[in-house]
Amino acid sequence: MGKLSAQTQRALAIPENILALDADQMRRLGYEVVDRVIEHLTTIREQRALTTGDKDRLTAQLGGQIPQQGSSISENLAILADIALANQQHGDHPRYFARVPGPSSYPAILGEWLATGMQSVASSWGGGSGPSTLETITCAWLRDGLGLAPSCEGVLLSGGSMANITAVITARAHKGAGIIYLSDQTHSSIKRGLLAIGQPADHIRTLATDANFRLSPIDLKAAIEIDLESGLHPMLVIATAGTTNTGAVDDLPALADLCVSFNLWLHVDGAYGGPAALCTTGRSALLGLEHADSFVTDPHKWLFQPYDIACLFVKTPGALERTFAMYPEYLKDVAGGAVEMQNRSLELTRRSRAVKLWLTFRSYGLQTLAAAVERGIGLAEYAQYLVEQDERLKVVTPAALGIVTFAGVNSDADDHVRAAARLTEDGYAAVSSTVLKGQTVLRLCTINPSTTTDDIAGTIARLAQFLTRS
Ligand SMILES: Cc1ncc(COP(=O)(O)O)c(C=O)c1O
Structure with missing residues (x-):
């Protein structure tokens, strides 16, 4: 029998409750957080819509040397609320009209808190069957509420930037590398993402929009034909359903027809405008969503969710798994169940973003x-x-x-x-x-x-x- 080393004995002498707080303390601190959030939400109308602080001042207030010893959690919470979180845009302020607001709702906040407090995880089926089921269900509710094709499968991601580029990777895996068509109103994050995943800049066609800031199907057809004549491989059209600048919606039925006749993948970026399809007026402005081979919408923009949550839908069942699945030896025990959310994008460890959206749908109802x-x-x-x-x-x-x-x-x-x-x-x-x-x-x-x-x-x-x- 060997002896435990002195270093091991020292490590084991550290008490096991070194990070623990007692129940009363946790409750009191938790209520402090609740009180601060309620104060924020109920006085928001009297607060500034956006505050940008001074870099040196903020660094002095929040920084210093790495803390060697702990200090009062309550006082630190106050510093966070009063300084760090006060110096930002309040996307939930009723007069925040800049860029894209983020008017999150209280049930969604509660869902986020609960999911965080219970260390929710939606990666493997074996390790997260409940959260994975929630994600499948909320994606299906959203799909049906928006009128997407019934075969669409979904995955929740951090935001439109990641969701759109996950769609492009999926499209490329299925169609092969080729030319990608988008417009001068396509969100800038998509072009950045394309370059980041190795799409050659000279295989991206940025088409000028028409007078209404829409991608012209006539110009698109001409561009595809020129590329075909040059022996290139047209692969993907990226349309927008609600541009960030003006809310313009591309002519999805016409673009879909073109994609079918030239065998291109149609991706629709509805990161901003997508949720509008939940209501009758919005649905009539967003005709043709069901034609999208892939579609993105961001509940953290117009579906009353705290950051972050975006949803990517892909019409061909199994397409996401065919693109992203991996089966490493150490995950064999938990993989192979009903759905493996870890195999639908590049994210392995991922919290359950569905908890807050599920709670929102259940608490308010679609109407x-x-x-x-x-x-x-x-x-x-x-x-x-x-x-x-x-x-x-x-x-x-x-x-x-x-x-x-x-x-x-x-x-x-x-x-x-x-x-x-x-x-x-x-x-x-x-x-x-x-x-x-x-x-x-x-x-x-x-x-x-x-x-x-x-x-x-x-x-x-x-x-x-x-x-x-x-
Ligand atoms: C149309 C559109 N697409 C994509 C994005 C990027 O989304 P995110 O900021 O969530 O990454 C935005 C952001 O405003 C957007 O408006």
């Missing part, structure tokens, strides 16, 4: 969620109406899927950028400027159902004032 989405569409239409009433302003692109863009009648590009920055600095609201075919505009994204018509009116009135004064 309420659809109504909340529909309100966002209506708010952008109301914003358009107010811009039309104001002689200092003009609409540039009409309300589409919760986005409206407009400009000052007598303002130049810098005026718009300054007006957006000034409003954001004031803290009343946060809005974006963007550039549409060379024209700088102001843009509101109005998908937070708790936004009031007064919030919209107050924001537009201030912007009109800043534009004329600047």
Whole structure:
């Protein structure tokens, strides 16, 4: 019998409860977190929509040498809430209209907390049958709610960037490497992702959009034919269902016809606009989703979820597994069950993002969620109406899927950028400027159902004032 080494004996002398807290302490601290979150949610209207801190100041407040000894958890929670988390955009603020808001809902927050507290995992079936079942079910609910093809299988990922590129990897595995077609309104993360996965830049065709910021099927057909004549292999079309700039939706039925006749994979990026298909108005703007070979939508944008959660659907059953499955020796004990979520993307260890979405669907029901989405569409239409009433302003692109863009009648590009920055600095609201075919505009994204018509009116009135004064 050997002897335990001195080092092993030292290690075993460390008490096993070294990280443990007692139940009362955990409860008290947990309630502190709940209280802080409720305070945030119930006073949000009086808070700033976005705060950007000073780098040196934040580093001084939050940094220093690596802590050698522990300190009060309660005090540290206060530092996190009051300093770190106070200096950010509040995508859940009713007057946060910039980029894409993230109006998360309380059941979804609860789901996230519960999943975190119970170390949820949705990787293998053997090690996560419950969470894996939740993911299969919520993806199917979402698929059916959006009207996607019934054969679609889903996987939850961190966001649109990862989900879109996972779709492209899947398409490439099935069609072989080739030319990829997208538009000048395709989200920038997709082009970045394409280059990152080794797609040669000269095998990406970025087609100019038409006057309505949509990919033209005529131009697409011409581009495919030119590539075929050159002996190249057209492989994938990336369409957008709700562009980030204007909410434009590509002509999905026409693009789908082209993809069928030339044997191309059709991927639809509905990261932003996809959830609109839950309501009747949105569904009619998003005709043809069922034709997509793959489709992405982000519940952390317009389906009231805390970050992060995106959903990728692929129409051909088993296509994701054929692309991503691996069966290493040390996972054999847990693999081979009903569904292996670890084999549907590049993520192995993955928390259950489905817990929060499942709880949201169950708590509100589809009808309420659809109504909340529909309100966002209506708010952008109301914003358009107010811009039309104001002689200092003009609409540039009409309300589409919760986005409206407009400009000052007598303002130049810098005026718009300054007006957006000034409003954001004031803290009343946060809005974006963007550039549409060379024209700088102001843009509101109005998908937070708790936004009031007064919030919209107050924001537009201030912007009109800043534009004329600047
Ligand atoms: C249309 C579209 N696609 C993709 C993305 C990227 O999504 P994420 O930021 O979740 O990675 C966005 C983000 O705004 C988007 O609007």
